[in-house]
Amino acid sequence: MQKGTYLRNGPGLWHIEDYNFRHLFDGYATLVKLQFENGRLIAGHRQIESEAYKAARKNKKVCFREFSEVPKYENFMAYVGDIAKLFSGASLTDNANTGVVKLGDGRVVCLTETQKGSLVINPNSLETLGRLEYSDSLGGLIHSAHPIVTDAEFLTLLPDLVNPGYLVVRMEPGTNERKVIGRVNCRNGPAPGWVHSFPVTEHYVVVPEMPLRYCAQNLLRAEPTPLYKFEWRPESKAFLHVMCKASGKIVASVEVPLFVTFHFINAYEEEDEDGRVTAIIADCCEHNADATILDQLRLQNLRSFNGKDDLLPDARVGRFTIPLDGSPYGKLESALEPDEHGRGMDMCSINPTKLGKKYRYAYACGAQRPCHFPNTLTKLDLVKKKAKNWHEAGAVPSEPFFKNGNGYALLLDGSTFEEIARAKLPYGLPYGLHGCWVPKE
Numbered sequence: 001m002q003k004g005t006y007l008r009n010g011p012g013l014w015h016i017e018d019y020n021f022r023h024l025f026d027g028y029a030t031l032v033k034l035q036f037e038n039g040r041l042i043a044g045h046r047q048i049e050s051e052a053y054k055a056a057r058k059n060k061k062v063c064f065r066e067f068s069e070v071p072k073y074e075n076f077m078a079y080v081g082d083i084a085k086l087f088s089g090a091s092l093t094d095n096a097n098t099g100v101v102k103l104g105d106g107r108v109v110c111l112t113e114t115q116k117g118s119l120v121i122n123p124n125s126l127e128t129l130g131r132l133e134y135s136d137s138l139g140g141l142i143h144s145a146h147p148i149v150t151d152a153e154f155l156t157l158l159p160d161l162v163n164p165g166y167l168v169v170r171m172e173p174g175t176n177e178r179k180v181i182g183r184v185n186c187r188n189g190p191a192p193g194w195v196h197s198f199p200v201t202e203h204y205v206v207v208p209e210m211p212l213r214y215c216a217q218n219l220l221r222a223e224p225t226p227l228y229k230f231e232w233r234p235e236s237k238a239f240l241h242v243m244c245k246a247s248g249k250i251v252a253s254v255e256v257p258l259f260v261t262f263h264f265i266n267a268y269e270e271e272d273e274d275g276r277v278t279a280i281i282a283d284c285c286e287h288n289a290d291a292t293i294l295d296q297l298r299l300q301n302l303r304s305f306n307g308k309d310d311l312l313p314d315a316r317v318g319r320f321t322i323p324l325d326g327s328p329y330g331k332l333e334s335a336l337e338p339d340e341h342g343r344g345m346d347m348c349s350i351n352p353t354k355l356g357k358k359y360r361y362a363y364a365c366g367a368q369r370p371c372h373f374p375n376t377l378t379k380l381d382l383v384k385k386k387a388k389n390w391h392e393a394g395a396v397p398s399e400p401f402f403k404n405g406n407g408y409a410l411l412l413d414g415s416t417f418e419e420i421a422r423a424k425l426p427y428g429l430p431y432g433l434h435g436c437w438v439p440k441e
Ligand SMILES: [Fe+2]
Pocket: 098, 145, 146, 196, 262, 263, 433, 434
């Protein structure tokens, strides 16, 4: 096996003193590393030292606006002061608990939905080195938590909450400056759809406009709503926009059936016999246009499973077809029968060499029911429309890259999906979200 370090990020600490957080996504970020060297595995973990985490430790209370937790105000004036700070972003969290990526220049960055939560870490010691300060003047407070990162570039979306739309931006290795490729205006309002992730093809960026939209009022609330900072606006419809990476021009903007997705899997260009691109295919983990999974991830729900009730909402591999002939509508279908993977589907990954290209296999977490959380590792064959599922009672897998759940790392053969090796860790690991691989120089 290649020498290197697998890093995984995710929420890992859900309480400050005796105050318990309510939602999975509120947890302060814990980095886990698995270092593969000479047939040995060295494991470690460390808290990410965000300002939000350090302030909470010091003051023994939540001091920044987290996913659902907000600071408890001493009085009304303190609340008003915090609202003022919200518009500047000062009160938003920098708890970088979502993903970890290795930039083309070698820097390793932990990310979350807020731009200020872009923290550079040392992949060996897991020490937090400081904030990645974007040197451009694009402003804004939020971005997609899942940029597309290759050795050549870093692409992301900056939602514009004031004038609903998205900036598509690129940052080159060795710089902190994001440059605008182009802008997409939302087809409907009152706010852009949540963009946790987005897909790209070799030549195009696909910008999703989901009817689960950001909501300024919910952002200001002191108590969480069932959809947190978002709201479900089916009347505002759903759209996909396709932008040319080279020119920034919009080559398609189609209405699609209502959908809910957090994670796009991949996208590629469909060609006719003459090599002309006729359509874009974009695949995602699609929650049957139902956003209740967000509320299902409350810690109270996750910790109270009785082993019998089937509480995980159904999901599928949603496949969008976006025609490039000027048609106003795109299609959304299941890429394979959802029962193949127990109607659970999230936390997807692909072979990175297939990014933006026609591909056959994807890896994700599916479900063995009854369950309340995705509990299998699944390998999807999108050509044969079949899935191979790995399940072990009590194990909670995170995004398959390697499996790390319940205190061990599991290595599965990429083609047969059979177990090759398993390393037991001396302690249980918190649930993790997304990871990356840092090869040894
Ligand atoms: Fe994610």
